[in-house]
Amino acid sequence: MISKDKSTQLLQLNVHKSNSHSVTQIRSDITSLAKTSGVKTYVTGADVLNQDFSDATQAGVQKTEVIAAIFIFLVLWLVFRSPVTPLFSLLTVAVSVITSISVVANLVDRFNFPFSNFTEVFIVIVLFGIGTDYNILLYNEFRERLANGKDRYTATKEAIKIGGRTVLYSGLSVLIGMSVLGFANFSLYKSAVGIAVGVVVLLAVLLTLNPFFMAICGPHMFWPVKKFQGEGDSKLWHGMAKHAMIRPVLTLIVTGLIFVPLALTSHGTLDYDNLVEIGDNVPAKQGFKIVQQHFSKGTAEPTTIYIQSDHKLDNEKSLLLIDRLTKQLQASDGVKTVASVTQPGGKAIKKLYVRNQMSSVTSGLAQAQQGVNKVNKGLKSANSQLSSQNVSGAVSDANKLANGAQQVSAGTSQLQSALSQVSTGMNTLNSQVSSASGGKQAAQLAQLETALPQLNAAIQELNSQIQNSSTNTSGIKSSLTNIGAKATDIGSQIGTVQSEMKSLPQIDAATVAQAFAQSGAPLSAKQQGVLAGVLKQQSAAQSKLQSTLTSALTSIGGDATAIGASTKSVGSQLESLQSSTGQLQTAVATLAQKSGVALPGAATALSAASSQSAQLASATGQLSGAMFSINGKMPTLVSGASQVAAGNQTMAEKLAAMSKQLTALRKGLTSATGGLTQVSSGVGTANSYLKGLQKSAAAETFYIPTKQLHGSDFKPALDTYVSPNKKLTKLTVVLDDDPSSAAAMARLPKLEKVVNGTLKGTSLGKAKVAFGGNTSQTNDINAMASSDFTRTVIIMLAGIFVALMVVTHSLVQPIVIEGILLVAYSGALTIVHWLVDPVLGTNMLTWNTPFFTFVMLVSLGVDYSIFLMRKYREYLHEPGATSDKMLQGPQLLGRWSSPLGSS
Numbered sequence: 001m002i003s004k005d006k007s008t009q010l011l012q013l014n015v016h017k018s019n020s021h022s023v024t025q026i027r028s029d030i031t032s033l034a035k036t037s038g039v040k041t042y043v044t045g046a047d048v049l050n051q052d053f054s055d056a057t058q059a060g061v062q063k064t065e066v067i068a069a070i071f072i073f074l075v076l077w078l079v080f081r082s083p084v085t086p087l088f089s090l091l092t093v094a095v096s097v098i099t100s101i102s103v104v105a106n107l108v109d110r111f112n113f114p115f116s117n118f119t120e121v122f123i124v125i126v127l128f129g130i131g132t133d134y135n136i137l138l139y140n141e142f143r144e145r146l147a148n149g150k151d152r153y154t155a156t157k158e159a160i161k162i163g164g165r166t167v168l169y170s171g172l173s174v175l176i177g178m179s180v181l182g183f184a185n186f187s188l189y190k191s192a193v194g195i196a197v198g199v200v201v202l203l204a205v206l207l208t209l210n211p212f213f214m215a216i217c218g219p220h221m222f223w224p225v226k227k228f229q230g231e232g233d234s235k236l237w238h239g240m241a242k243h244a245m246i247r248p249v250l251t252l253i254v255t256g257l258i259f260v261p262l263a264l265t266s267h268g269t270l271d272y273d274n275l276v277e278i279g280d281n282v283p284a285k286q287g288f289k290i291v292q293q294h295f296s297k298g299t300a301e302p303t304t305i306y307i308q309s310d311h312k313l314d315n316e317k318s319l320l321l322i323d324r325l326t327k328q329l330q331a332s333d334g335v336k337t338v339a340s341v342t343q344p345g346g347k348a349i350k351k352l353y354v355r356n357q358m359s360s361v362t363s364g365l366a367q368a369q370q371g372v373n374k375v376n377k378g379l380k381s382a383n384s385q386l387s388s389q390n391v392s393g394a395v396s397d398a399n400k401l402a403n404g405a406q407q408v409s410a411g412t413s414q415l416q417s418a419l420s421q422v423s424t425g426m427n428t429l430n431s432q433v434s435s436a437s438g439g440k441q442a443a444q445l446a447q448l449e450t451a452l453p454q455l456n457a458a459i460q461e462l463n464s465q466i467q468n469s470s471t472n473t474s475g476i477k478s479s480l481t482n483i484g485a486k487a488t489d490i491g492s493q494i495g496t497v498q499s500e501m502k503s504l505p506q507i508d509a510a511t512v513a514q515a516f517a518q519s520g521a522p523l524s525a526k527q528q529g530v531l532a533g534v535l536k537q538q539s540a541a542q543s544k545l546q547s548t549l550t551s552a553l554t555s556i557g558g559d560a561t562a563i564g565a566s567t568k569s570v571g572s573q574l575e576s577l578q579s580s581t582g583q584l585q586t587a588v589a590t591l592a593q594k595s596g597v598a599l600p601g602a603a604t605a606l607s608a609a610s611s612q613s614a615q616l617a618s619a620t621g622q623l624s625g626a627m628f629s630i631n632g633k634m635p636t637l638v639s640g641a642s643q644v645a646a647g648n649q650t651m652a653e654k655l656a657a658m659s660k661q662l663t664a665l666r667k668g669l670t671s672a673t674g675g676l677t678q679v680s681s682g683v684g685t686a687n688s689y690l691k692g693l694q695k696s697a698a699a700e701t702f703y704i705p706t707k708q709l710h711g712s713d714f715k716p717a718l719d720t721y722v723s724p725n726k727k728l729t730k731l732t733v734v735l736d737d738d739p740s741s742a743a744a745m746a747r748l749p750k751l752e753k754v755v756n757g758t759l760k761g762t763s764l765g766k767a768k769v770a771f772g773g774n775t776s777q778t779n780d781i782n783a784m785a786s787s788d789f790t791r792t793v794i795i796m797l798a799g800i801f802v803a804l805m806v807v808t809h810s811l812v813q814p815i816v817i818e819g820i821l822l823v824a825y826s827g828a829l830t831i832v833h834w835l836v837d838p839v840l841g842t843n844m845l846t847w848n849t850p851f852f853t854f855v856m857l858v859s860l861g862v863d864y865s866i867f868l869m870r871k872y873r874e875y876l877h878e879p880g881a882t883s884d885k886m887l888q889g890p891q892l893l894g895r896w897s898s899p900l901g902s903s
Helices: 023-034 046-080 085-111 119-147 152-183 187-191 194-222 235-246 248-264 283-294 316-330 354-388 391-435 438-503 509-518 525-607 613-694 715-721 742-759 774-808 812-840 849-876 882-896 898-902
Strands: 303-308 335-339 728-735 768-772
Touching: 023 046, 046 085, 046 119, 046 283, 085 119, 085 194, 119 152, 119 194, 119 849, 152 187, 152 194, 152 774, 152 849, 187 774, 235 248, 248 812, 303 742, 303 774, 316 335, 316 728, 316 742, 715 728, 728 742, 742 768, 742 774, 768 774, 774 812, 774 849, 812 849
Parallel strands: none
Antiparallel strands: 303 728, 303 768, 335 728
């Protein structure tokens, strides 16, 4: 990401943390790799800042230890007027602190003991406070005994007996109060139970090492002081205690007027931003501030929403719900960007939405409509060409040809019979001419002369019919050639129709609904019903068309095959007929030629027969030979004429059958063109509907095809935002507000409502939803700290109350002590809130300040209360007025309790 002013670039990395790859090591590696000459680079983020906060806390603990040690040393030096005494106190407390931290660390490692970043802080502060207080009490008791002239061993024994008992009672009260913190719900409060471990160690160390140092060093513990005057009196505390005893009611009223209003005053808003604990010179904090300046305030620490389902999420249905949730979150107030598995860059990927995908669908439907129109046009052209062919005329001509051929065959048979008779007659005539004589021959010759012209005319007529038959055969052959060409064209058109029909899409309601589903816009039942109504006519027409075309094309294919076979058969028979006709033509032509020569010659000879018998005999011999030749050719002529008649009859039958088949084909093509017209209209209607849908809000629906879902392009998004088992996904939400601000925390409940409301009633309705990130963590801390603080206070006060009852043997005193402590705590917190702005320059206290304050005030307050009660009891059996005994405790306590109060 690049900022609007183009000066800053943000690169987000997802890294894997492990024992061998700590945040510190990862940050160091990234920092060294990110160094670029001339460019300032920073490594920041929630984990890095938390690590810096932890480091700052540890550094603060070390600084606190040093400062506390120095301050306590100076205070104790002033109290005891000795530089040696503070060393003994610091040594014993330091040993207690170090040992306590080590013990707690081992408990955490072996028994999952409660621990937090503040556990060590708790131990250091509390042990240094009460430990120093306990030491002052013991050292004062020891010094008092030395001042009374007792030896160091006796003084040690009595000091431990009197002061040690007070320390033990006080320590046990604090121990009980801190131990019950283990029942707290908030981990931070629960981690304070480590103080109880520290108190146990502290008591053990103080009540063992201090007697050792007292017995060994004796008066040298207070070097260079050599004369001990005993305990001094505190005039301030003596005066305050005296006036309180004289005017108890007035003192109570004045104290109430001062502290009760302070206790009831609001402590102001708490600051949950851990960045305030990190120095401004820390690179991670500097980088965080730069990100806030150039991007939104929440960019560096986004909120992460985790959704865990009981089924895998790498499917179109689940991703659709995740994308819908992403959009709902993006539309929420205070949200800058939302990144998820469907929008890994925080912006929608256009090609994964129905609007973009619908363009391909509508384009495909338009192409399908064009294809249907093209097929329809081809069918209409084929139908037109079939209609223009005069097949019925060709059938009529073939029938005429068949009838003529049959007549020729019959005439030829008759001619053969006549020629046989003529040949017989010619033989008889030749015999008679050769032997004839007288009038009887003349009469026969006269009859023959009359018959010969008639015979010649019949032969010439036969020749003419044979020639006409040849001409008709040529015309039939031409028609057959034309029919074959048209049949070939019809076959080509049928092939085109079949090819186009194969490419036609199956446009029905289910197909379109599936297309919508694949485009990321699954149709509801109502929408599918509307779409089914729109496509009903188209589906019916297409089904009818497919059925009609299938039947018609199958029939046409069979008919075309039959026509082709018939055409070949007719062509073969026609060729045979042509061959026979040629022989017949040759024979008849020869007959006509010879009859044209012989018969006229015979007539001439007959006319002169009476005078020239020899010539007549010669002519009749020639005529007889010609008739024999003609008679020999006649069987071939008869056979050829029969073949021509049979072939023409077969051709006529085939053409008649083909005419019926072509008529059925034209009807099928007409039905097909009508069906395709309906299909084209239906496709156009569906395309118009889809284009309207493309412009609607429904087109903003996420859809990812299965192939793309499991493809390499989408794999990085799945790897980044979905767990390896595919059952957990995350959404990264960047808020406009500072992640640690109250405004950012106030938005989380609203975002949670958006998530639950969006997923409710879906397949992810029962999925587990969790919020992560700095804002969520801060909000949880706020909720836990607020809700569990009162509970923890009650638990702690209850434990201390029991301890105080045991120590004081009273029911009223624990109530008074804890009441005073509560008023003191609340009033002190108000005063601190007033001072934090002029002293620290901020108007808010950190969120852990109330708990720290309560723990410290309760620990010290219980100590002081027990010290006061025990001191009063110590002087109770001595002679003197009770009021004087009551004043001794406060004035002594005021003298040596100031150091701890100051520290």
